[in-house]
Amino acid sequence: MRKGRAAAILAGLTVAVAACGNAPTTTEPTASGSAPATDGGAKPLAGVKLEVAAKWTGAEQKNFEQVLKAFTDKTGAEVTYASTGEDTGAYLGPRIQGKNPPDVAILPQPGLVQQYADQDALKALAPEIIQEIDTNYTPYWKELGSAGGQVYGVLIKAAHKSLVWYSSTAYQDAGVQPATTWDELVKNAQTIADSGTPPFSVCGASGWTLTDLFENVYLSSAGPENYDKLSKHEIPWTDPSVATALEKIAQIVGKNEFVAGGSSGALQTDFPTCVSEVYSNKKGAMVIEADFVAVEALQSGAKVGEEAKYFPFPKVGDTAPVVLGGDVAVAMKDSPGAMALLQYLASKEGGEVWAKLPGYLSPNKNVSPDNYPDELTKALGQTIVSAGDSVRYDMSDLAPSAFGATDGKGEWKVLQDFLRDPSDVKGTQEALEAEAKKAWK
Numbered sequence: 522m523r524k525g526r527a528a529a530i531l532a533g534l535t536v537a538v539a540a541c542g543n544a545p546t547t548t549e550p551t552a553s554g555s556a557p558a559t560d561g562g563a564k565p566l567a568g569v570k571l572e573v574a575a576k577w578t579g580a581e582q583k584n585f586e587q588v589l590k591a592f593t594d595k596t597g598a599e600v601t602y603a604s605t606g607e608d609t610g611a612y613l614g615p616r617i618q619g620k621n622p623p624d625v626a627i628l629p630q631p632g633l634v635q636q637y638a639d640q641d642a643l644k645a646l647a648p649e650i651i652q653e654i655d656t657n658y659t660p661y662w663k664e665l666g667s668a669g670g671q672v673y674g675v676l677i678k679a680a681h682k683s684l685v686w687y688s689s690t691a692y693q694d695a696g697v698q699p700a701t702t703w704d705e706l707v708k709n710a711q712t713i714a715d716s717g718t719p720p721f722s723v724c725g726a727s728g729w730t731l732t733d734l735f736e737n738v739y740l741s742s743a744g745p746e747n748y749d750k751l752s753k754h755e756i757p758w759t760d761p762s763v764a765t766a767l768e769k770i771a772q773i774v775g776k777n778e779f780v781a782g783g784s785s786g787a788l789q790t791d792f793p794t795c796v797s798e799v800y801s802n803k804k805g806a807m808v809i810e811a812d813f814v815a816v817e818a819l820q821s822g823a824k825v826g827e828e829a830k831y832f833p834f835p836k837v838g839d840t841a842p843v844v845l846g847g848d849v850a851v852a853m854k855d856s857p858g859a860m861a862l863l864q865y866l867a868s869k870e871g872g873e874v875w876a877k878l879p880g881y882l883s884p885n886k887n888v889s890p891d892n893y894p895d896e897l898t899k900a901l902g903q904t905i906v907s908a909g910d911s912v913r914y915d916m917s918d919l920a921p922s923a924f925g926a927t928d929g930k931g932e933w934k935v936l937q938d939f940l941r942d943p944s945d946v947k948g949t950q951e952a953l954e955a956e957a958k959k960a961w962k
Contacts, residue, residue, distance in 0.1 A: 564597030571858040574603045574612065575627035575848070584878040591874045592865050598858050609633065613853075617642045622853035625862055628674065629848055630918045630926065631665045637851070638668035644852040645671045647860045653867040657885045659910055665919075666849050673851050675867040678875075679882040680846035681901045682733050682811040682915060683834040686818065688799050690828060691718050691806035699832035703738075706835045707772050713806045714778045721773060722805030723780050724795035725787035725940050728933025732917040732925065734809055735936060736844050739766040740913055741837035752916045754961045758953035764946050769837055771943035781805035784940055793817040800829055809834070811846065812882065812901055825897060833904065843908035846915045847884060876902070884912075924960035931956045 577585055582604065589600045605612035609629055616622045622642065628634060637643050646654075651672050654663050658676070666674030685706075687699070695716040700706035710720035724730040740748045743762040750756045751763070777783040781804045782790065790798065796814055798804040800821035808814060818829035834842050850866050852859040865871040872885040876892035882902055886909075890902035905912060917925030917932055924931040935956060939949040 564595070566858055566861060567597035569596075569598045569856075569858040570601070571598060571624035571854075571856065571862065572601045572603055573625045573627070573862070574605050574609075574623040576605050576607060576609055576629055577627075578604050581880060584875070584880065587878060588866075588871065588875045589862075592862055592871070595865070596858075596861060598861070600862070610636075613637075617853070624852065624854045624856055624859040625850060626853055627677070627848045627850050630922070631674075631676075631849055631914060632919055632921065632925075634666060634674050634849055634851060635668045637853075638671070638673055642853060643668075643673040644855050644859070645673060646675070646852065646863065650675070650860060650864045650867055653864050657867060657869060657872075657887045659886065659912070661910060661912065661914075662884055665914055666851070674849040675863060676847045676884050677850045677866045677872075678848045679884045679905060680811045680813060681882055681905065682844040682846055683737050683842045683904075684811060684814070684831045684901075685807055685809050685834060686796070686799070686814045686829060686831045687807035688803070688805075688823075688828060689830050691716075691799075691803075694718070695806070699830075700835045701832075702835050703741075703769060703772075703837040710773060710779050714776075718806050719779060719781040719804065720806045721780050722790070722795040722798040722808045723774060723787035723940070724790055724792040724808070724810070725784070725937060726789055726791040726794075728928060728937055729917065729926070730792055730795070730810060731936035731940060732932055733811070733844065733915070734770060735766060736913075736916045737809075737834045737842045738769050738837050739763070739916075740842040740844060741834070741840045742766050742769060744838065744840055745911055745913060748913050748916065752913075752919045754920075754957050758957055759950045763950055763953070766837075767939065767943075767946045767949055770939075771946065774940055775943040784943075787940060788937060793820075797821045812898075813880075815897065816880070831897075840911055841908070843904060843912045844915055845884065845905065845912060846918060920957075921960040924956055931960060 573589065575585065586602055589602065593600055603623060610633065613622065613626060617640065654675055662676045663672060665676055666672055691713060695713040697709040697712050700709050713720040742765050747762050773779055780787050781798055795808050796817035799808050800818050800823035815825045818825055823829040850863055852863055869885065869887040872883045872888035873892045875881050876883055876888050877894060879894055882905060884905060886906050890899045893899040893902050927933065932953060935949060935952045
């Protein structure tokens with residue numbers, strides 16, 4: 522039944538999405554300032570109404586609404602935005618049960634794609650959208666939006682999690698330069714500690730930051746193939762590759778002089794407090810976290826690119842790690858409007874509208890980094906594109922939430938225990954494996 526309905530709406534979809542990407546609007550001025558000639562017909566989705574739900578608020582919401590406006594200008598569709606709040610599942614669950622879901626939802630975790638596909642709450646993407654994904658994304662991103670052999674979603678927004686942010690003042694005082702290898706990072710840490718500043722501000726109270734640290738070390742030391750296996754629990758957490766990664770992390774968190782406040786202080790420091798400790802309180806020299814550190818650094822009075830600088834996460838093994846978080850757009854209703862919007866969001870055109878706005882990174886390889894509004898974002902965008910097939914999604918967000926995304930439980934808690942006692946690598950592995958078995962059974 523669902524396939525039949527989808528086939529029926531596709532009759533008009535090709536016209537709608539083609540117009541979305543190619544047809545001129547009747548309102549946009551030309552370079553000379555005059556209106557272009559019209560095609561003599563109405564916009565393809567004039568009169569169509571659709572609702573999009575996402576977690577974004579504030580500036581992020583306003584920026585996304587500008588992208589939706591560009592879609593409206595192209596197609597004539599009327600789009601309403603609804604904020605889900607931080608807990609997307611809690612918002613969508615009752616609406617799905619009440620058979621009143623939004624037309625399009627933006628999911629902050631790919632694991633939700635599988636969950637909602639299992640509930641028959643998602644609509645498989647039209648062939649035109651899949652073609653758009655094949656053109657603009659690596660196969661890895663396509664897989665993240667798929668379940669059971671069907672493509673349901675497209676990754677439309679990314680967070681770059683393979684960065685080390687540092688205080689230029691602290692680095693100058695210690696006389697060190699950004700590291701390119703893990704061994705250099707550890708050596709620099711000792712030099713910075715000897716200069717009188719703890720090298721690392723660790724956000725130990727926010728367990729997800731510890732998973733980000735582990736994922737970067739593991740991707741680089743164990744390689745993309747093992748990363749994929751561990752993310753699916755196809756190899757156990759007692760595997761020697763996990764021990765190697767934990768031993769590397771212990772080199773920086775195992776010395777109290779390396780961590781602002783020591784391990785006990787780190788366990789009481791959340792994100793974004795760890796950022797202010799570097800740029801406001803001057804209690805640490807660097808913090809390992811994503812591109813969104815820039816927002817918090819600005820809040821601390823540091824100018825990004827001057828006092829607040831970053832370098833790529835240093836290589837631990839053969840792979841230069843690029844770990845991304847991100848948001849997946851899915852259709853929850855069979856409608857030409859929903860499918861046309863998803864195709865627009867997956868397109869080069871839609872990505873470049875968004876890229877011109879602050880706080881956005883695109884996983885779309887055909888979105889030119891030249892569209893980004895500043896040099897920092899441009900450099901990060903280039904990193905994502907140049908990493909190609911080596912890019913990997915945040916492992917904890919791919920796991921069942923009981924293991925990878927629950928405060929005080931699962932991986933978050935075990936890695937916090939490891940921060941408390943980094944000498945117990947074997948015990949940490951056994952605890953991780955026990956938690957993973959419970960979550961994946």
